[in-house]
Amino acid sequence: MDCFPGLPPFPEDVVTHPLVVVDYLKVKAGDEEEIDKLYGAATGLGFWYLKNHGIDEANEVFVIGAETMALPLEEKMKYAESGGEKVFGYKAAGVCVIDEKGNTDIIEMLNVAKDDVVAWPQQVHQDYPRPATDKMDNILKPFVQKTVEVNHVLLDALSVKLGLPKDALSRRHRLDASSTCGVRCIKTPPEPEGWSEEKALFAAHSDYGSITFLHNRLGGMQVLAPGTKQWQYVKPLPGHAILNVGDSLNLLSGGLLRSNLHRVVPPPGEQFSHERWTVGYFMRPENDVPLNALVDESPLIAEAVAKNPERNFITNETAREWSIRRFNNIRATNYKGKENWKAGGGTENYKAVREAVDASVGATVPVNA
Numbered sequence: 001m002d003c004f005p006g007l008p009p010f011p012e013d014v015v016t017h018p019l020v021v022v023d024y025l026k027v028k029a030g031d032e033e034e035i036d037k038l039y040g041a042a043t044g045l046g047f048w049y050l051k052n053h054g055i056d057e058a059n060e061v062f063v064i065g066a067e068t069m070a071l072p073l074e075e076k077m078k079y080a081e082s083g084g085e086k087v088f089g090y091k092a093a094g095v096c097v098i099d100e101k102g103n104t105d106i107i108e109m110l111n112v113a114k115d116d117v118v119a120w121p122q123q124v125h126q127d128y129p130r131p132a133t134d135k136m137d138n139i140l141k142p143f144v145q146k147t148v149e150v151n152h153v154l155l156d157a158l159s160v161k162l163g164l165p166k167d168a169l170s171r172r173h174r175l176d177a178s179s180t181c182g183v184r185c186i187k188t189p190p191e192p193e194g195w196s197e198e199k200a201l202f203a204a205h206s207d208y209g210s211i212t213f214l215h216n217r218l219g220g221m222q223v224l225a226p227g228t229k230q231w232q233y234v235k236p237l238p239g240h241a242i243l244n245v246g247d248s249l250n251l252l253s254g255g256l257l258r259s260n261l262h263r264v265v266p267p268p269g270e271q272f273s274h275e276r277w278t279v280g281y282f283m284r285p286e287n288d289v290p291l292n293a294l295v296d297e298s299p300l301i302a303e304a305v306a307k308n309p310e311r312n313f314i315t316n317e318t319a320r321e322w323s324i325r326r327f328n329n330i331r332a333t334n335y336k337g338k339e340n341w342k343a344g345g346g347t348e349n350y351k352a353v354r355e356a357v358d359a360s361v362g363a364t365v366p367v368n369a
């Protein structure tokens, strides 16, 4: 039950951060206890496991990722993102900066826009490599539709707990409205020079969007839990997706829903020498949604904002502007030094969050390097 076929197990001697397990079917059925659990996780750590979500297509999305990354670089580059407004497609290794010193990443990604999947065979943004287009109809469409359906159930449950009208969040995340939502496949090669804290594969960050829905198989993702200094691994479990709240929901909810810091380091133990693959769906608000706390729709949110005057919950930036700005800020071609790197962040920029990162120490990682 604890193992993924063909992959070494997550080592038993590595400390992990336990996540609350939320049962999707119970939330869907309106089970109050389960909804309380979901709300507790979303306002506490901001991360939770989700079981019984039924999104079996995820396995095939891993195959799309593997087939795409196996193509010659020249072929992949035909579909490359190129910065500016062009944020979807293939992202080559080295395109992004991973820390304030300007070091670049070793990660390849394929980002397929939700808008393109839903409109297929019409194109809204761009074309994609064959492994993705061949499976648009039978894999990517149901993958996206089901994920959005599950997320809507979660958003409706969270809305009610936040004192909002039930559809206040889901109506800002409609399947057929333009947004920067997307399917993401990530390939991380084994790190040849061994693990070091200097070399987080994916730097400490909070996600820009609303809900990140990850199907992880190997360890590597770590969270910095509130009030702690030690980064801790989240252990992937078969049949359980890992979900987290992003900055957009944090802002809309006046900070009540937590968009927690996380990062990716090489997988621990025997997993270390394996390629690491992630499949995820990144749900973000519709393009024209202003990222301002919904104070007029919920007294609870209005109260939370009033109690936290140091933070700005009225960005007056739209969800699209917010995503595009943050996407571009981490591109190496836009790197202009430490201060500029910091200025482009999201909630990572809040003083308390930055202080937590600066004070943090890495997990003790027994690696086989």
Ligand SMILES: O=C(O)CCC(=O)C(=O)O
Residues within 6 Å of the ligand: 186, 202, 207, 214, 216, 220, 221, 262, 263, 264, 278
């Ligand atoms: O690969 C992972 O487990 C997490 C990736 C991540 O944090 C992201 O894509 O925002």
Ligand SMILES: [Fe+2]
Residues within 6 Å of the ligand: 205, 206, 207, 212, 262
């Ligand atoms: Fe992330």
